[in-house]
Amino acid sequence: MSPRTLVLSILGTVTVGVAVLSMAVTYQILVPRFGAWATPTVAALDALWVVVQATQVLAGSNRRRARRVEYAGLALTAALAAIPTVDLAMTLARTHAGFDMAVVLAPAAIVATKIAWWVVLPSLGRKTSETTRQAIATKRQSVNDRLEEMEADAAHRIELLRVATVLERQVGEAETDYRRATLKAEQRRTEKLHSQAVKTAETIAEKPLPDAVTDIVLPELDGWEPTALALPGTGRHALGTQVNALVGTRPGTSRDTDGTGVTLAELAAVRGVPTPAPGEALTDDQLGVVLRYLRYNEDPPRSYRAAVKAFRRLGYIGSEERVRRVWGAQVSIDDAAHGDNDGEDAADESEEAGVL
Structure with a gap:
């Protein structure tokens, strides 16, 4: 059984019960006045009231048909509730006596039942499969x-x-x-x-600290290599002595034939300056390191003209005037430091640099 059928069954049972109560009360009221006609009258009114309620259910979604039976049901509800209500009012006004409880319950039950139908039916919706x-x-x-x-x-x-x-x-x-x-x-x-x-x-x-302290260059981790520096006090120029110690020869002489020798980084470390790099501005000390390296990294040593060509080819930066001045100073230092026949070559190179 569907919920809709269950609700309609309960409402139908209540309606039949109220109709029976209404018939009993209405019959007691009408039989003294209508006699035998009271029975069919009461039966017709209550039966018609029940039929109108059922017809309202069968009208379903047809609002026009439902409205007709709804109006008819309201009229019958008013008539059935009016009979015991009017009789009760007349009895009370005439005798001031007690009244039967069924006479009070009948109109209330009739009206309540109609209201229940009016409230419940729209919520039930249409009958569906x-x-x-x-x-x-x-x-x-x-x-x-x-x-x-x-x-x-x-x-x-x-x-x-x-x-x-x-x-x-x-x-x-x-x-x-x-x-x-x-x-x-x-x-x-x-x-x-x-x-x-x-x-x-x-x-x-x-x-205040002396300038010599601030001029000390600290080693860098990536470019640092241990070097064995010459001891001071040898009577030679410091740079030339240290280079000789590293290379194993003195400036102006032939280098070892086994191919070993000092590198540019080692010369820079001996001089205490950063390693010169092509394309960067060089200090005079760095420029001297590069020229000394280019001069003595071949056997026999390069001339001024060949060293300058190699200097330009490798991409080092330095004006011609600075290169010539630093070269001449180095040649003079080497000549003064060694004082032998190589000094003649150094003088020639210094003169060549001055001419160029």
Whole structure:
């Protein structure tokens, strides 16, 4: 049995019961006045009232037909409820005596039953087949499931937001504490550094460092290689002595025939300057290192003209005037340091550089 049929069955049973009650009360009221005619009159009124209620159900979605039987049912309801109501009022006005409870219940039951039909019927809808009812029930269940999921998601979202609010507050407090501690540590460090900086400034003002200390070039990790520097006090020029110690020969002489020799980086390290690089501006010391390397990295040593060509070819930067001046200075140093026949060649090269 479908829910719709169950509701209609209950309403029909109640309606029949109210009709029986109405017949009993109306018969008692009308029989003294109509006699034998009271029975068919009462039966016709109550039977017609029940039929009108059933017809309203059968009218279904046809609003025009349903409206007709609805109006007829209202009229019959008013008539059936009016009979015991009027009799009760007349009896009370005439005798002021007690009254039968059934006389009071009858009109109330009739009106209540009609109201029940009027309220329930529009909600029952049309009569449908089992297949249609099953399809509607499936869709309704799907909608209910979705609504339940939405409510659950909303509840989860609300709970998440509440927890997130608490956590955000805790995180904010922790971040504030951390930043406060960091600022305090920075304050203490700044105060100590400031105090030390004041003392350092006073020391520097009282005891300035010599320039020789600041001129010391510190080694770099990537380009550092251990070198065996010559001991001072050999009576030769420092640069020439150290180069001789590294190369194993003195400037102006033939190099070892086994191919070993000093590199540009080693010469720069001996001189205490950064390794010269092509394309970069060179100091006089770096320029001297490059020229010395180009002069003695071949056997026999290059002349000024050949060294300058190699200098330009390798991409080193230096004006002709600076190159000529540094070359001449090196030739003079080598000549003064060795004082032998090679000095004549050095003088020739120095003169060549001056002419060029």
